Amino acid sequence: MIKFDNVTKIYADSTVAIRDISFEVAEGTTTVLVGPSGCGKTTTMKLVNRLEDPTEGAVYYDGTNTQEIGVTELRRDIGYVIQEIGLFNHMTVGENVATVPKLKGWDDGQIDDRVDKLLELMALSPEEYRDQYPRELSGGQRQRVGVARALAADPDVLLMDEPFGALDPITRADLQDEFLEIQAEINTTILFVTHSIDEALKMGDKIVIFDVGELVQYDTPRNILENPNSEFVRDFVGEDITLKKLSLINVDEIMRPTNVIEDTTDQDSKTAVTNGGEVMHHLAPGDSLKSALSTFVESDIQSLPVVEDEETIGVIDRDEIYEIYNGG
């Protein structure tokens, strides 16, 4: 979908922002660019929608060199969200979200429907927020409006430059979780910039790690944790690698499904944790192994049922998680 082919960007004042960068972003995936401040992340992002042009090498969009695509045409397909996003302060939330659909000449009914749908998706009730102004919102709500605006015209690609960087840690974690859910629904190709390795590990299908101007490792979150390719990456990933790894794996990836097992096993696991028919301790299929581990520690039970819609769908033993934990 997006391909960087030996791209170098040197600014007019001869700053070399990035040197000889190559990587590819597959359609429908999220790729996170991560690295310390000034390493060239924003520059890389701007080369995609031609806010900047390469000095050497080429950026391809859907197989075509972006230099051969008109800037207007390119930006119509590509949504852009930046930190402390420039919402238009004189426009209501609804008008802000409607900006690009209006430019594209959608009819009013269609635009209204789209605005309401996106506000709902971003957990902002349209009745309450559509007619408010940005200054009436919290930082987290403004950022949600920014994401809604970027998604409004259903872009093929979404560029997000430290979109949650200005938020407090709790709001930030909430928005990350919500965005992961949205991402699963919309199937947009996403390029996401952050300086936080934890955010990168959480949000990315693939991660590109930059040192100053250089790409040092391009890999899946799990491979980056398991096989950092340099001292720089090891330092950047930091402490608690095992816990970070456990937070990347979900319960449904390692549970034993109960639907193929006889009811007796089901009964066993239930009796271990029920009290008068109430399931006391259980896991959800989407829980991370990190949160499963704390449930095991809390409950002090050997094996826990995985419950979805009040039905037990699988079982996990505490030892299985310990094995992964100790496996390093």
Ligand SMILES: Nc1ncnc2c1ncn2[C@@H]1O[C@H](COP(=O)(O)OP(=O)(O)O)[C@@H](O)[C@H]1O
């Ligand atoms: N317009 C510009 N002119 C000159 N240098 C720039 C310009 N924009 C960014 N830079 C420099 O390019 C390098 C990379 O910047 P940037 O891509 O913004 O990094 P990051 O987003 O990783 O913090 C930095 O040294 C920065 O100062």
Ligand SMILES: [Mg+2]
């Ligand atoms: Mg930047």
